Structures are given as C-alpha cells and as structure tokens.
Amino acid sequence: QAQLAESGGGSVHPGGSLRLSCAASSRTFSSSAMGWFRQAPGKERECVAAIGRSVLSTYYADSVKGRFIISRDDAKNTVYLQMNSLKPEDTAVYYCAAKPTGYSNDVYYRDWEYVNWGQGTQVTVSP
Numbered sequence: 001q002a003q004l005a006e007s008g009g010g011s012v013h014p015g016g017s018l019r020l021s022c023a024a025s026s027r028t029f030s031s032s033a034m035g036w037f038r039q040a041p042g043k044e045r046e047c048v049a050a051i052g053r054s055v056l057s058t059y060y061a062d063s064v065k066g067r068f069i070i071s072r073d074d075a076k077n078t079v080y081l082q083m084n085s086l087k088p089e090d091t092a093v094y095y096c097a098a099k100p101t102g103y104s105n106d107v108y109y110r111d112w113e114y115v116n117w118g119q120g121t122q123v124t125v126s127p
Helices: none
Strands: 004-007 010-012 018-024 032-039 046-051 058-060 068-073 078-083 092-100 121-125
Touching: 004 092, 018 032, 018 092, 018 121, 032 068, 032 078, 046 068, 046 078, 058 068, 078 092
Parallel strands: 010 121
Antiparallel strands: 004 018, 018 078, 032 046, 032 092, 046 058, 068 078, 092 121
C-alpha cells in the first residue's frame, strides 16, 4: 500500500495562502485518484478537492471553489493543494488520500472510497 506524507500546513492570517503537498511512496501513484480531505474539531471529515488520473478530472467542495486548486505531478508522485484567500473556517487538519483506480479516470469525493491515508497536517487561519 502507498504511504502518504503531507506537508505545508501552518498558521496564516485570513486572506493568506498555503500550499499543501502530499508525497506518495507507491509506484501506483500515477494510476491512483487522489483526494484532499479536512476535519475540523467537532465536525465530520469532508472532501475539499479531488483529482482523477487526468488533471482534467477534478472535484471541489462548494466552500472552496475558486479559492483552492488541486494538482498532481506524477513524475514526483506528489499531489498539491494550493489554498488561497484562506478563511478562519478553513481551519482543520488536512489529509490526503489515495485510491488505486487502474485505468479509470473517475474522481472520488467520498472518504470511504479511499484506501490509503496520510497522517494529516494542521492548517490554522486566524487574525
């Protein structure tokens, strides 16, 4: 199974930006759909962005559309989440997840569909 390691979290002021990275150890990365999820205290885990094998297949939660951008670099086995115009409500632990999909180009946004998970990275947005 792939091991996933997130990085790039931290504390920013509202309106700031962060870029999260998730490095995968598996050679199956290029045939995996990837997702970024977040979980705030007392709230359910939610998918904020997901990407299929093709960079043209993406999903964004309504709450982050126009502010977050998911991308992937298969040569580096890495998926990114560029977060702009951050708001206090974006504060959460962010997790990346992987789902091997073979030749499918589908994108997935339900957490139960994902097989491998990283340990998470904290993002805090406060004045």
